[in-house]
Amino acid sequence: MATKAHLEGNKRYLSEKVETIAVRVPKGEKEIIKAFAAQKGKSLNKYVVDLIYADMKANENFNLKKED
Numbered sequence: 001m002a003t004k005a006h007l008e009g010n011k012r013y014l015s016e017k018v019e020t021i022a023v024r025v026p027k028g029e030k031e032i033i034k035a036f037a038a039q040k041g042k043s044l045n046k047y048v049v050d051l052i053y054a055d056m057k058a059n060e061n062f063n064l065k066k067e068d
Contacts (some may be wrong), residue, residue: 023048 037047056062
């Protein structure tokens with residue numbers, strides 16, 4: 001079981017280091033996509049993020065580096 005300090009550390013990490021994007025799919029399709037991702041050895045999140053980056057990298061004008 002996680003300690004209070006561990007939970008607070010997780011919360012701080014999530015608020016400082018990552019952002020959340022919600023994706024909506026028709027009922028029942030989430031599990032299909034999740035199973036497909038698992039067949040590829042990926043979590044659902046990793047599978048979706050990899051697809052997004054692959055599509056963005058296919059655009060020759062895309063620059064992954066953040067601009068200040």
